[in-house]
Amino acid sequence: MAWFRSTARPNRFLSVITVAEIEAGVAAAPDPVRQARYAQALAAVRHEFLDRIAPIGEPEAAAFLTIHKTLKAAGTSIDPPDALIAATALANGWTVATRKHLARTGALVVNPWEQQL
Template sequence: MSEIRKRAPHPNVLGWFTSAPAGELFLRVLVVGEIRQGVDRLARRDPAQAEVFEHWLTQLVAIYKDRIVPVTTEVAEAWDRLNVPDPVPVIDGLLAATALVHGWTLVTRNTADLASTGARLVD
């Protein structure tokens, strides 16, 4: 989600996002947390810009309110299996596990950390 918020988002990402049916897009609760962390960090050095991102995050949560996906027990157990024998970064692994459990494609700019998970990825 942060890629589409950039001043100059990657054209392929923006093209994919604008062409995807909105009702088929989901937002992971972990992504909300990552964005929140970014807003809070930004507030320490640029409060005015943080307010802009705060507003964007509020809108994002409102738009996706019925399509924000939690970490369930099934996702947590799938994440555990992804970490054996080689660990995967926690949030990335949970995102991949969510995609695997639901049969979804994970859209991410960070395919390097997720290539070994078996999740369908779109960069």
């Protein structure tokens, strides 16, 4: 992932929603061995992003509401966790690195698995 390597560590953040989604994946692991391995990976992610896990505050909530209203007016919607991740990026002026289609939220989106540098 060239994009990830080209982005300075202090400029990489995770949404608290992303962390919650990873936690849900750990809890849903089909067996204790995998669950332990996934939990270890989550601990490493938390350590890597220790001071860069973005909470949901008032600016993010306002951006979420804007996304919700805009998409509803367009006759579409998006899963709330994805909208909250996009809202976090919008509220902070960040780009979302994802395979998902969040561009319709107004957030800047890059798919680092496809991008060539």
